[in-house]
Amino acid sequence: MARVFALIDCNNFFASCERVFRPDLWHKPVAVLSNNDGCIIARSNEVKALGVPMGVPLFKVEGLLKQHGAALFSANFTLYGDISQRITDVMSSMAPAIEVYSVDESFIDLTDLASSNYAAWAEEVRTRIWHETGIPVSIGIGPSKTLAKAAAEYAKRQGTTGTHLVLEPSDRLQLLEWLPLEDVWGIGRRFAAKLHAFGLRSAADVAALPDGWILKEMTIKGLTTVRELRGDTILLLEQDETERKTISRSRSFGHTIRNIHQLESAVATFTAQAMVKMRAQDSVTSGIVTYLKTKKVNDTNRNLATVTSFGEPSVDTGTAIQAAIEGLARIYDADFGYQKAGIILVGIQSKEAWQLSLLMPDSKRGKRTDLMSAVDLLNRRFGPETIWHASQNLRAARWHSKHELRSPAYTTSWHDLPTLHR
Amino acid sequence: MDEFSSPTEGVVFHAGFPNAAEDARASSLSLDNLIVRHRASTFFWRLPEGGIPEMGWKGGDIAVVDRAVQAGTNDWVVAVIDEVFVIRQYRKQGNRIFLLTPAGQREAAQDGVLLWGVITFVVQQLRSV
Numbered sequence: 001m002a003r004v005f006a007l008i009d010c011n012n013f014f015a016s017c018e019r020v021f022r023p024d025l026w027h028k029p030v031a032v033l034s035n036n037d038g039c040i041i042a043r044s045n046e047v048k049a050l051g052v053p054m055g056v057p058l059f060k061v062e063g064l065l066k067q068h069g070a071a072l073f074s075a076n077f078t079l080y081g082d083i084s085q086r087i088t089d090v091m092s093s094m095a096p097a098i099e100v101y102s103v104d105e106s107f108i109d110l111t112d113l114a115s116s117n118y119a120a121w122a123e124e125v126r127t128r129i130w131h132e133t134g135i136p137v138s139i140g141i142g143p144s145k146t147l148a149k150a151a152a153e154y155a156k157r158q159g160t161t162g163t164h165l166v167l168e169p170s171d172r173l174q175l176l177e178w179l180p181l182e183d184v185w186g187i188g189r190r191f192a193a194k195l196h197a198f199g200l201r202s203a204a205d206v207a208a209l210p211d212g213w214i215l216k217e218m219t220i221k222g223l224t225t226v227r228e229l230r231g232d233t234i235l236l237l238e239q240d241e242t243e244r245k246t247i248s249r250s251r252s253f254g255h256t257i258r259n260i261h262q263l264e265s266a267v268a269t270f271t272a273q274a275m276v277k278m279r280a281q282d283s284v285t286s287g288i289v290t291y292l293k294t295k296k297v298n299d300t301n302r303n304l305a306t307v308t309s310f311g312e313p314s315v316d317t318g319t320a321i322q323a324a325i326e327g328l329a330r331i332y333d334a335d336f337g338y339q340k341a342g343i344i345l346v347g348i349q350s351k352e353a354w355q356l357s358l359l360m361p362d363s364k365r366g367k368r369t370d371l372m373s374a375v376d377l378l379n380r381r382f383g384p385e386t387i388w389h390a391s392q393n394l395r396a397a398r399w400h401s402k403h404e405l406r407s408p409a410y411t412t413s414w415h416d417l418p419t420l421h422r
Numbered sequence: 423m424d425e426f427s428s429p430t431e432g433v434v435f436h437a438g439f440p441n442a443a444e445d446a447r448a449s450s451l452s453l454d455n456l457i458v459r460h461r462a463s464t465f466f467w468r469l470p471e472g473g474i475p476e477m478g479w480k481g482g483d484i485a486v487v488d489r490a491v492q493a494g495t496n497d498w499v500v501a502v503i504d505e506v507f508v509i510r511q512y513r514k515q516g517n518r519i520f521l522l523t524p525a526g527q528r529e530a531a532q533d534g535v536l537l538w539g540v541i542t543f544v545v546q547q548l549r550s551v
Contacts, residue, residue: 023536024505089462132489133461277462411465419468420485420500420509 003233004110004118004141004167007148008091008125010084011136011156013104014042017071017083020134021410021418029070033058033405034261041075041261055261061093074406076387077268077325081318082411084272086133093127100276102269103321105152107145109237122163127420142166145235146228149185150175150203166366172231176204186225190255191218203229247274247285250342256295257338263292264325270343275317278345284313284354286347290327293340307346310399314353318412320345457543465488467500467507474509474524483546485509485510487539498541503531507538 010016014032019025029046033039039054040047050068052061058072065072084103092098096112110118118345119280122139129137139162140151150395154175155164166172182192184203196219206214207229222236249270257263267290278285291305308323324343408416458464465487473480477498487500495514500507501521510521510529521529529535 003464021507023502023507026505086462093462128490132460414466417466417468417484418507420470420507422470422472422474422509 002111002143003236004113004143004147005148005233006095006108006118006122006139006141007101007145007152008106008108008129009086009138009140010104010151010154011138012042012044012048013084013135014073014075014080015044015047016135017080018071018076018407019044020083021407022071025071029065029068030073031065031070032075034075034259034264039259039261041265055259074383074404075264076407076409077264077321078318078405078409078412080268081272081316081321083133084137085275085317087129087135087137088130088276090129090143091125094121094128097237101271103272104206107148107237110141118167119163119165122165123161126162134279137162138254138408139163140166142172143231144228144233145237146185146225147172147175147231150179150183150229153183154178158213169231176207176229177202179203181206184220184229185223186228191222245348245360246344246346247277247348248342248344249274250291250340252340253338255339257341258334258336260328260332260334262340263341266341267324267328267343270341272317273320274343274345275315275320278348279315282351283348284315284351285320286310286313287345288324288327288350289344289346290324290331291342291344292328292331293339294336295339295413297336302336304333306331309347311342313347313349315351316412457486457545459542460488460490463539464488464542469509469544475524476524477544479544480546483544485541486543486545488542489539491540491542493537493540500538500541501529502536502538503529504534509541512537512540 015030018030018032027046028044029050030044031040031052032042034041038057040052040054040061041060043052043054046068047065047070050061050064052064052068080103080237088098088100088106091106091108095110097109099107099109101107110121113121115121118141122141126137126139129135138156138159139154140148140153140155141163142148142151142165151164151166155162158164158178164175179189179202180192181195181200181203182189184192184206187195195206195217200209206218206226209226209228213224214226218226228234230299247382251266251270257266271288275285287306287307287309289305291303294302294304306325306327310319310323314320328341408418410416410418467485467487469479469481469483469485471481473483485498485500493499493512495512497512499510499512500523501510502508503510509524511524513522514519521535523529
């Protein structure tokens, strides 16, 4: 049976989150800044229309944004994590199988959906997420994950309905001709530049090439991407069903990253993915390790790692992202370039065991044990060269970087609840 | 203050997570389960200063708002009017829908009124604990 995949992509996710409790901003430009308030990391459509690029330092565009009455926010990962979790909950109730790909994107395998009216399904998902959480999403549907992702991009930029289906061959060809190589999932900007040198511009250009050439110039990974573009299903949902005591996520960047905001975004994504997996195995987790690997200086890579405790075991994505980002702020050193970042959830135990432990008098369990096992883990993984930063409690160590423009924790703090008017 | 012997004597409490111990006993009741029917779409709001005296609700009481629930006549709802979140009562007469202010006045605004969610519970704290 032919497979069908959907990609659900939240539009301008962080900026959209900032709008949920701010109707005065529903039609105004909104931009979100990285945690040190340095760079733009999310833009509403109005800000994009002003020509403000992603990742630009604020000082370069501050005048323009002020002139157009834009609202600026410091990143509020607690809020984004909570809303991300709500969206995952809505999707899970409507999808046979789901892979949370990032904090604002999920793949869904629709093959086992009872109805084959995918357009109607997508419309219901979009409407429900919008009505129930206040976040607009775009949906792409196709026979492969790569095509679903491309279709979602098309829906976001070109479409009028917010959904784009590429189940017919003619739809697929039209999409591939529109799709620039640098926007193909799995190719990326740097590799696209190499392909441009061969005169290749669109996804359709590479899809038409013989497999032998692709294998030679683009490796087996490239051939996978191209076959997916042609409509073959190669990649399946990445779901790990086995129960884990630690859950980790990391990525080697392939090039050096210096900007903390890029690292923040990577770390937030890893954390969101890991927390979904953690909840799926009915566990709670007590803390998170954030680690970075520098590029080589004097012929050695430096490993930087820290563990941040949640204070109490938690299942909450927002708490975990906040902790991961605070850990990152402690180990990040602007003097280095980084080639890898990752997170490890630590102190994982089954929800049931944790609840029972709360009923046991004189239980020896607790934060200290969790953190000690995290220290052991770090030493095993990184060896004695690990630069160890004292672990800190999330509540005790409010992090000191600038976040003057941060919105309230509307959904995660009793002190920050929004107020109704008469 | 009177001294009671607590039925939970000997149990170690971990402040901040009173629910967890409750949950472990399968038969005991959780207010969260009663009040939050849809986790994804339920939001907590504070009632305005002065409260809604017509209903006996006080300022600072917590309104539980579910965005997945379809409003029915006489429901209390959260609406967005002139870019402000307000509390209103929903009325449906035949095909006509209108909103009443807490004082029972017909809402004047006609355009751009958005129904944000339905208030399913109001939580009122009677004294500090």
